[in-house]
Amino acid sequence: MAVYKRTYRGYSGAITPAWSRFLVLYRFSRRTLFRSKIQTVFFALCFFFPLLCLLGIYANAHLSALTFLGQRPGPFLDVNGRFFSVYLDFQAALAFLLTAFIGPGLVSPDLSNGALTLYLCRPLSRTEYVLGKMSVLFITLSWITWLPGLVLFFVQASISGSQWMWDNLWITGAIVLGSLIWITVLSLAALALSAWVRWRIVAGALLLGLFFLGAGFARAINAVLRTHHGYLIDLSQLVSIVWHDLFRDIGDPPLSVTEAWVALLTFAAFCLYLLMRKIRANEVVR
């Protein structure tokens, strides 16, 4: 029907597969994601460190270039698990800041404007809604964490040969799994907090508080009670312990890996509970 006719007509055309509907939320959220220039610039800056690492890997393998620059010949970098662990530490911090920028704006506008009713009166479940919103963070944060990490790994593999690649293939698993754990924790925290407070700025502040105050309280508890179990409320420490295990770092973590996993899973379960409580088409007024 052309618009000039201005009469109602039904629709009997093609329908998209039901499983793919949550990706509609990703597409529409992505469009609004980079409207802010600050966010766009920050996102671009997140690629600075991976580029630096790439240059480092290249320079490390091409010593003649270093000699030309007056540097002492010989490899100056050990590209191993430790190298990628440091890389991920740095990128994880940037991922956290990026989440603080974009995470709270994903759910809170829908809740504060009552738009959830309109989402959920369509063939879209609450789980799919949360998945759709989480996919925005998952895909965006993947671009700055494990995807460049894998690029770095394969660049190093192409320089060092297949033997190095097979010997260190476990690093790819550590990069991907370590990144996904961090992204999951960040996404759940951002969505749950913004669903809870329904106010973008406050949700962003709470997210920062959750990580920074959590770390502060953890240290205070440890100091007062002379224990290490205060770290159970320090999310970044918990993820760090899991990463140390994944990257086969030798050291003495303050908590066991099992304790860290249990604490992270408990936190994830709490966030999901909060989301399931708050992501509703209507609230019951008792």
Added chain:
Amino acid sequence: MNHPVIELRNLSVRLGSREVLRDLSCSFSGTTIGLLGPNGAGKSTLINTLLGFWTPAAGSAHIFGSDVRTEAKKIRSLVGYMPENDAFIHNMSAVSFIRLMAELSGLPSEMALERAHESLFYVGLGEARYRKLGSYSLGMKQLAKLAQAIAHGPKLLILDEPTNGLDPPARQRMIRLVREMRDSGQMHILLCSHLLRDVEETCEEVVILKQGRVVHYSNLADERRSNRRFLELELEGTIDGFVDAARGLGCECAPGAFHRWKLVLADNVEVADIYRIAAERNIQLRRLNFRRDTLEDIFLKAMETGNGGL
């Protein structure tokens, strides 16, 4: 197999410890169904239950034969919903918002964009379709809500207080749109309102809720038809012959005060026949009224006598 549009079988819904809907049983097959009731009667709860937002505590509800408990997604793909309250993303343009909603209903991206433009033109927001929803007036927001509800071409359109907060011209526009959609024959409409006039002007069937129970069901088309057969006359002249003639046609006649008579027309008798027999007997018909049992009368009667039974 033709299923009723909405079918409720002993439906009860509890919100917390409160039983909001109690043992509702009814079935609607008309094109436009009016849902009436005072505040707190359970109208919105019934709509939310039909959309699968609340789970029935007992009984069942079906839309086009699909159970709201087990086939909520299928139902939602057939339904368009215009909620009573504000429901927008304020910093989105109307066309983007409606496109998003149409895509979530399953329309492919290009088709959703086309339908978003069409539905905005249809409701009269064509010129304002690129404006942010947050900048819309109340009337425009109501129309945008209607546009998002019809963009995907639903089989059942649920309108919750569509004329809320509208000025008289905007209300007339909304009512005209509802009538047009009704007359297109491509969708069924469930209209929930506390404004009896809105329901009277648009609906064929009316169900009245009170305290979570159905207290009255009425087919307005039948009511209007039966009202047309009930006359109140004021006569002047020798009326005995007129009454006999009317009875001879099969009409029921009952005398009132001051030359007034009440007549129930037989099925094959028209008002013209009454004029004719009055003229033949040289009787003056000083007044002829049809019974005007308006929806307001029906509603008030239901509120006074309604005890929850049908």
